[in-house]
Amino acid sequence: MLMRRRALLAALALAGVHAAVADPMVDYTLFCMGCHGAQARGVPGKVPPLAGALSRFMRTPQGRDYVLRVPGAANSALSDAQLTAVLNWLAERDAGAGAAPVAPFTVAEVTAARRTPLASVQETRRAVISALAAGGGAAPALDY
């Protein structure tokens, strides 16, 4: 009986978490869209695109680590669960637009990576993109 009650509580807790991150589109609109734009295409020369780029970064461990530590993601007001949901939602949109599907982020992965700031964002970006290009397959544009 105790086990059953604990399972029920766990299910309720999960349901609560799920409800809190149920709408990544709303979180994207409120916390990301102001800079990255309604279509997540960014602003040339100012704001990097997410559409067509995020899922490409997610192909390698270095790329996944980079995406979770860039200031816009790491310092956002989103909780780890919300950030996970928004990033996975964007990656799904990429896949829907024809990009190769990638493994979604887990909340544990996001929690572990985002607390360590990037010392040099641009340098890391270039290194990650160069490695992605060298490994074959599609890589995001070096500059935006």
Place this chain on the structure above:
Amino acid sequence: MRSLDRMFEQSSRTLAQRTSRRSLLGALGQLLTGAALLPLLPLARGGRAEAATAQPDVNNPQSCDYWRYCAIDGFLCACCGGSTTSCPPGTVPSPITWIGTCHNPADDRHYMVSYNDCCGKTSCGHCDCNRNEREKPTYRPSRNNDLNWCLANGDDSNYHCSVSVILGVVPPGS
């Protein structure tokens, strides 16, 4: 008639025995001073008239109280030759924006609102409105609105005014 005389005589004698002649002067003095000071008391006479007309103007796009301006910081384009949602002639909207949520009292729902800066001319200077609800201090840069969003416009980075564009309804519970 005699009883009336007696009654007044009695009351006059009682008054004369119990009070001094100077007390009349004292009482008169107090009355005059009090009457003179009465208008100086801090009564909110003007406040009452003001309160009668100072209801928040939640449906007037040229008022800072307009419901969808809840997170705005800038000059209202509705007062600058544009409208709530369109930039005045000669200006272009910024591609990056500040986004907030506002409660619409008319339907009791929360709306996501994009506050695009209109850029390309010097500051409008009319209807300055700084409500910025749910904004955080500068040390939370992702939730701080103290910047010129026109900086993303390249050559047209002069700030003129701000518009408020509805993006959608916040689903209940999110």
